[in-house]
Amino acid sequence: MSGFDTFEKLGDGCEICVTEEHTFGTDAFLLADFARARHKDIVCDLGTGCGIIAVLEKLRYAPKKVYGIDIQEQAIQQFKVTVERSSLEDVYPLHMDLRSLTKEAPLDICDLVTCNPPYKAYKAGIESELDAHKIARHEILCNINDVCAAAKRLLKFGGRLCICNRPERLADVIAAMRSNGIEPKNLRFVSKSPDSAPWLFLIEGRKGGGAFMKVMPQLYISGTGGVSPELAAIYGHYSENSVKGE
Incomplete structure (x- = not known):
C-alpha cells in the first residue's frame, strides 16, 4: 500500500525502508555510535532521511522518545513505513522544515540532537543528478x-x-555551533587507515557549555583483512545486512 518494497534488515527484527533517493551508509552508523543516546533521553534527528540514525539510536540505546525531522515528504513516508513495519514505539517521523520548526517539534526538551547534514556548500563540487x-x-x-x-x-x-x-567543513561547523550557543566539547576524526588523511569528523557540542574541547583518538575504518575491530564492533550490534560502504 505504501509503494515501497525494498528493506534492509538491521537488528531485533527491524527492517528499514530504503529507496534510490533515501538510503544510508557508514557515516550513519558512526554518528549513532558517537552520539550514544541514554535511556532517559529525548532525541531528535535533523534531516533524518529514511530515519536510519533515529532507528539505530532506538535499537541500540532505547532512548525515551526519538523524533526524526525531514523536509522531503518521501523520506518521511519511508520512515513511517519503517516505524509501522518494525513496530517501533515512541519513534515519531515529522515532515517539516528545520528552518521553521512548528510546535509539533520537541522544542526546548531534547537531551540529544543528531544531524548528518549536507556536506557540501551550495554549488561546491559536482552536484548529484x-x-x-x-x-x-x-x-x-x-x-x-x-x-x-x-x-x-x-x-x-x-x-x-x-x-x-x-x-x-570543520571551521564552518565550529563557528556555527558557537554562534548558536553550542560549545564544541568532543571531536573525533575518521580515516580509512592510519596512513590516510581523515575523510570524516564527528563532533559533539553542548548547549550552554564552557569552552573546552577534547580531541579523541582517531577511528579507523579498515583493518587486517577487512574492517577495523572498532568498526566491526559498531556493526556487530546489527545484522550483517546493514553493513554498507561509505
Whole structure:
C-alpha cells in the first residue's frame, strides 16, 4: 500500500525502508555510535532521511522518545513505513522544515540532537543528478548554521548536538555551533587507515557549555583483512545486512 518494497534488515527484527533517493551508509552508523543516546533521553534527528540514525539510536540505546525531522515528504513516508513495519514505539517521523520548526517539534526538551547534514556548500563540487541526493549532499535547502539554529531551539540547557561532516567543513561547523550557543566539547576524526588523511569528523557540542574541547583518538575504518575491530564492533550490534560502504 505504501509503494515501497525494498528493506534492509538491521537488528531485533527491524527492517528499514530504503529507496534510490533515501538510503544510508557508514557515516550513519558512526554518528549513532558517537552520539550514544541514554535511556532517559529525548532525541531528535535533523534531516533524518529514511530515519536510519533515529532507528539505530532506538535499537541500540532505547532512548525515551526519538523524533526524526525531514523536509522531503518521501523520506518521511519511508520512515513511517519503517516505524509501522518494525513496530517501533515512541519513534515519531515529522515532515517539516528545520528552518521553521512548528510546535509539533520537541522544542526546548531534547537531551540529544543528531544531524548528518549536507556536506557540501551550495554549488561546491559536482552536484548529484537526483534532486533528493542534491538536497542531502549540498546546502540547497539548509546550511550548517540552519542546523545549529534548529538544534538550539530543540535542546534544553546542557543538551548535546552531535554532527558528522567532512574535514574541510570543520571551521564552518565550529563557528556555527558557537554562534548558536553550542560549545564544541568532543571531536573525533575518521580515516580509512592510519596512513590516510581523515575523510570524516564527528563532533559533539553542548548547549550552554564552557569552552573546552577534547580531541579523541582517531577511528579507523579498515583493518587486517577487512574492517577495523572498532568498526566491526559498531556493526556487530546489527545484522550483517546493514553493513554498507561509505
